[in-house]
Amino acid sequence: MSNPVSSTTGKIRTVELGSGGPLVGVQGFGAMGISVAYGDTDVAAARDTLEASLEAGVTLIDTADMYGHGSNEEFLAPFVAAHRDEITLATKFGFELRADDPNYRGISNDPGYLRRAVEASLRRLDVDVIDLYYMHRRDPAVPLAESVGTMAELVREGKVKHLGLSEVTGAELREAYAVHPITALQSEWSVFSRDVEHSAVGAAAALGVAFVPYSPLGRGFLTGAFTDANEELSSSDFRTLLPRFSGDNARANAALLAPLHAIAADRGASTAQIALAWVQQRAEVHGLTVVPIPGTRKRSRLLENAAATRITLTAEELALLEPIAGQVAGDRYADMSHTSAAREAK
Numbered sequence: 501m502s503n504p505v506s507s508t509t510g511k512i513r514t515v516e517l518g519s520g521g522p523l524v525g526v527q528g529f530g531a532m533g534i535s536v537a538y539g540d541t542d543v544a545a546a547r548d549t550l551e552a553s554l555e556a557g558v559t560l561i562d563t564a565d566m567y568g569h570g571s572n573e574e575f576l577a578p579f580v581a582a583h584r585d586e587i588t589l590a591t592k593f594g595f596e597l598r599a600d601d602p603n604y605r606g607i608s609n610d611p612g613y614l615r616r617a618v619e620a621s622l623r624r625l626d627v628d629v630i631d632l633y634y635m636h637r638r639d640p641a642v643p644l645a646e647s648v649g650t651m652a653e654l655v656r657e658g659k660v661k662h663l664g665l666s667e668v669t670g671a672e673l674r675e676a677y678a679v680h681p682i683t684a685l686q687s688e689w690s691v692f693s694r695d696v697e698h699s700a701v702g703a704a705a706a707l708g709v710a711f712v713p714y715s716p717l718g719r720g721f722l723t724g725a726f727t728d729a730n731e732e733l734s735s736s737d738f739r740t741l742l743p744r745f746s747g748d749n750a751r752a753n754a755a756l757l758a759p760l761h762a763i764a765a766d767r768g769a770s771t772a773q774i775a776l777a778w779v780q781q782r783a784e785v786h787g788l789t790v791v792p793i794p795g796t797r798k799r800s801r802l803l804e805n806a807a808a809t810r811i812t813l814t815a816e817e818l819a820l821l822e823p824i825a826g827q828v829a830g831d832r833y834a835d836m837s838h839t840s841a842a843r844e845a846k
């Protein structure tokens with residue numbers, strides 16, 4: 501079979517991000533890890549990786565106010581300024597940022613807080629309008645009609661073009677959509693994490709909402725790089741806190757990757773590419789527009805990931821990958837209380 505890595509020529513294909521949404525490359529870029537969360541950053545390499553995204557046609561650029569307490573948005577600002585018309589810029593609010601306590605991790609969808617959050621993001625990104633503004637986490641203390649209603653006001657005021665939600669259930673997505681059209685739902689979806697298929701995926705497909713799978717490489721685990729993060733990562737790396745990355749869980753999960761490695765070897769592709777091809781194709785089964793947002797600090801990996809959009813897995817290959825998610829050891833987060841999965845379970 502041909503090697504999809506070497507076939508990275510030209511730009512990836514484009515799709516409409518949800519009905520009436522912007523035209524974007526069929527794979528986006530998750531910018532969180534280029535400056536925070538996953539160890540040290542080589543600034544020049546990170547900036548070069550951002551430039552490579554546009555060369556590959558990767559135009560949906562994803563950040564959030566909570567990544568590095570605003571610093572990830574600031575890191576992106578020069579790139580955004582240089583390419584404002586070429587990119588679709590997405591950011592998020594919902595984790596409450598407190599100036600006096602950078603480690604505070606509460607959630608707020610309060611309309612007053614939301615209004616302060618959007619102004620702060622606009623300032624840090626140095627833009628007049630945010631193309632896609634997500635509610636990062638649902639705050640059950642605030643009715644969706646109120647929080648999404650305030651987000652809709654931001655659209656009418658020209659501060660935001662499109663609305664998105666992250667980690668909501670199918671029922672919550674429908675409730676929000678009744679207040680204002682939602683362009684994209686961003687939640688974790690990968691070979692390892694399929695709880696969104698319970699209700700969110702079906703609701704998004706029915707409503708014409710695009711799905712933006714975050715951590716489509718399982719935060720790097722699906723590349724085959726880990727067997728026990730506590731030994732392999734610095735103590736400052738966020739992943740040392742994730743149940744799937746440590747000790748017996750990590751060792752058991754690494755063994756689950758055998759079919760991914762085998763398919764990759766057979767195709768002359770990388771394991772990461774097979775994981776990305778899976779999420780792209782899994783969405784097609786559901787009749788859904790999907791734009792995964794893998795993150796990387798390296799140009800070569802960005803091009804490798806973009807090339808995965810050209811891989812089509814066979815039915816036999818998909819069948820080999822099907823049982824994996826049901827066998828994964830450990831939750832997605834140490835504290836699952838803010839995820840859609842926690843609310844689905846109730």
Ligand SMILES: NC(=O)c1ccc[n+]([C@@H]2O[C@H](COP(=O)([O-])OP(=O)(O)OC[C@H]3O[C@@H](n4cnc5c(N)ncnc54)[C@H](OP(=O)(O)O)[C@@H]3O)[C@@H](O)[C@H]2O)c1
Pocket residue numbers: 529530531532533538562563636666667686687713714715716717718719720721723725770772773793794795796797798801802804805
């Ligand atoms: N809505 C939410 O709640 C939420 C939560 C988490 C993330 N996100 C968004 O989703 C984006 C992506 O998620 P993520 O960064 O958590 O995880 P991910 O994309 O699944 O994995 C990123 C990790 O994989 C490595 N990697 C990427 N491509 C690779 C390749 N081809 N070969 C080997 N390793 C590769 C990267 O390492 P290097 O950097 O060293 O290449 C990085 O450590 C984030 O940037 C963020 O924008 C959203």
